[in-house]
Amino acid sequence: MSDDEFAEAIKKQPLVNIGTAGHVDHGKTTLVQALTGIWASRHSEEIKRGITLKIGYADAEIYRCPKCPPPQAYYTSATMPKDGKCKYCGTPLEFVRKVSFVDVPGHEMLMSIMLAGTALMDGALLVIDATKECPQPQTREHLTALSIIGVKNIVIVQNKIDVVSKERAKENYEEIKRFVEGTVAENAPIIPVSALHKVNIDALIWALEKYIPTPKRDTSKPPRMYVIRSFDVNKPGTSVKDMVGGVLGGTVVQGKFELGHEIEIRPGIKLKKDGQEVYEPVYTTITSLKTGNQPLEKAYPGGLIAVGTTLDPSLTKADALIGNVVGYPGTLPPALYDVEIDTYLLERVVGIDQPLKVEPIKAGEILLINIGTSLSIGQATSTRDNVVHLKLRIPVVAEKGDRVAISRQIAGKWRLIGYGYVK
Ligand SMILES: Nc1nc2c(ncn2[C@@H]2O[C@H](COP(=O)(O)OP(=O)(O)OP(=O)(O)O)[C@@H](O)[C@H]2O)c(=O)[nH]1
Numbered sequence: 001m002s003d004d005e006f007a008e009a010i011k012k013q014p015l016v017n018i019g020t021a022g023h024v025d026h027g028k029t030t031l032v033q034a035l036t037g038i039w040a041s042r043h044s045e046e047i048k049r050g051i052t053l054k055i056g057y058a059d060a061e062i063y064r065c066p067k068c069p070p071p072q073a074y075y076t077s078a079t080m081p082k083d084g085k086c087k088y089c090g091t092p093l094e095f096v097r098k099v100s101f102v103d104v105p106g107h108e109m110l111m112s113i114m115l116a117g118t119a120l121m122d123g124a125l126l127v128i129d130a131t132k133e134c135p136q137p138q139t140r141e142h143l144t145a146l147s148i149i150g151v152k153n154i155v156i157v158q159n160k161i162d163v164v165s166k167e168r169a170k171e172n173y174e175e176i177k178r179f180v181e182g183t184v185a186e187n188a189p190i191i192p193v194s195a196l197h198k199v200n201i202d203a204l205i206w207a208l209e210k211y212i213p214t215p216k217r218d219t220s221k222p223p224r225m226y227v228i229r230s231f232d233v234n235k236p237g238t239s240v241k242d243m244v245g246g247v248l249g250g251t252v253v254q255g256k257f258e259l260g261h262e263i264e265i266r267p268g269i270k271l272k273k274d275g276q277e278v279y280e281p282v283y284t285t286i287t288s289l290k291t292g293n294q295p296l297e298k299a300y301p302g303g304l305i306a307v308g309t310t311l312d313p314s315l316t317k318a319d320a321l322i323g324n325v326v327g328y329p330g331t332l333p334p335a336l337y338d339v340e341i342d343t344y345l346l347e348r349v350v351g352i353d354q355p356l357k358v359e360p361i362k363a364g365e366i367l368l369i370n371i372g373t374s375l376s377i378g379q380a381t382s383t384r385d386n387v388v389h390l391k392l393r394i395p396v397v398a399e400k401g402d403r404v405a406i407s408r409q410i411a412g413k414w415r416l417i418g419y420g421y422v423k
Pocket residue numbers: 022023024025026027028029030031050051052104105106107159160161162163193194195196197
């Protein structure tokens with residue numbers, strides 16, 4: 001991406017995705033709300049049950065006071081005064097950048113969704129509830145996921161300090177230090193906050209600026225987007241002539257998409273052919289590009305991009321195309337029903353309380369794999385040395401060298417047991 005291109009794009013869309021990670025109820029969504037003013041768990045079922053079920057998005061702009069020293073120099077669009085001036089010295093604040101937060105669920109049943117979210121992150125906030133002993137099972141499992149997927153820019157957030165004593169906060173800090181020793185988060189800063197009461201959020205914003213930079217992208221690569229939701233945006237009863245085509249919501253992970261261009265969606269839609277279920281790629285045209293309410297001519301990596309198409313909206317309704325990969329025609333990797341994976345297993349199962357060794361993968365066993373935001377379930381048909389051959393129920397769009405997260409069912413739940421690379 002040239003400097004001019006970057007300067008133009010940054011005015012319109014976030015160019016960095018900052019994820020959340022951490023055990024259920026440790027305060028991830030509350031923290032994203034403190035930073036952005038937006039409750040990212042908007043789905044009706046999520047509101048009813050008080051837990052995050054899907055990948056959520058919320059954007060914010062970061063501002064800085066040119067006069068005040070850090071951390072108090074830092075604000076977001078949600079924390080700054082309405083008049084746009086520093087609350088300590090009255091100086092007009094300077095725009096720094098737009099950022100997008102990718103909020104994932106912490107519940108142990110939703111690990112595969114967390115893994116899909118991880119594929120979108122340029123950095124992450126590992127949220128830890130100071131009232132609980134650290135680590136909790138998904139604190140461990142999520143940090144392992146970040147490490148497996150290669151998310152290295154991590155800021156640790158010690159949350160809920162409003163309800164712990166000074167002594168407990170100190171003890172928890174030591175627990176965190178011991179826990180991250182020897183991991184990717186070993187040198188991550190630990191920022192104590194209260195997400196609920198918005199305490200010390202300026203220090204956290206400062207840490208984001210310091211530890212999670214906006215990545216440099218190569219926009220000359222063929223564009224690729226992961227679909228994480230899809231919709232029919234027409235209200236019931238809309239007349240055919242007023243109907244708009246299906247909409248895809250996703251994150252661009254490389255290159256750039258341009259308005260009016262033709263796209264291919266893989267693996268595409270499920271069809272019955274000679275009694276067999278097969279997936280066929282879908283071709284359509286980009287009729288609109290948006291991030292939030294901002295229309296775009298070009299969409300770069302970062303944030304949630306809504307792509308309007310000419311597709312029949314019945315194909316995109318109710319997240320039907322989730323897990324698909326989008327690119328320009330002819331540039332995407334193949335959709336594979338069979339994959340060979342070079343595997344590396346963890347020593348122990350990190351996502352449960354009890355100590356349990358990870359046993360080798362056996363022929364015949366059923367595994368769940370995540371590649372990018374796609375997930376699929378497959379049967380191991382053969383295992384030799386560390387190479388596992390999987391027959392998949394839903395094809396994955398993947399090429400040699402792609403990273404795979406591998407989960408196995410333990411006590412009825414999918415637990416992360418290792419990773420690998422497509423051979
Ligand atoms: N006292 C206190 N409570 C908090 C704080 N942050 C979050 N909570 C509470 O903790 C509970 C869980 O918060 P969420 O933000 O939903 O936690 P989460 O990590 O997003 O949960 P999942 O997405 O389901 O894993 C809610 O009742 C919050 O109000 C905090 O700083 N202090």
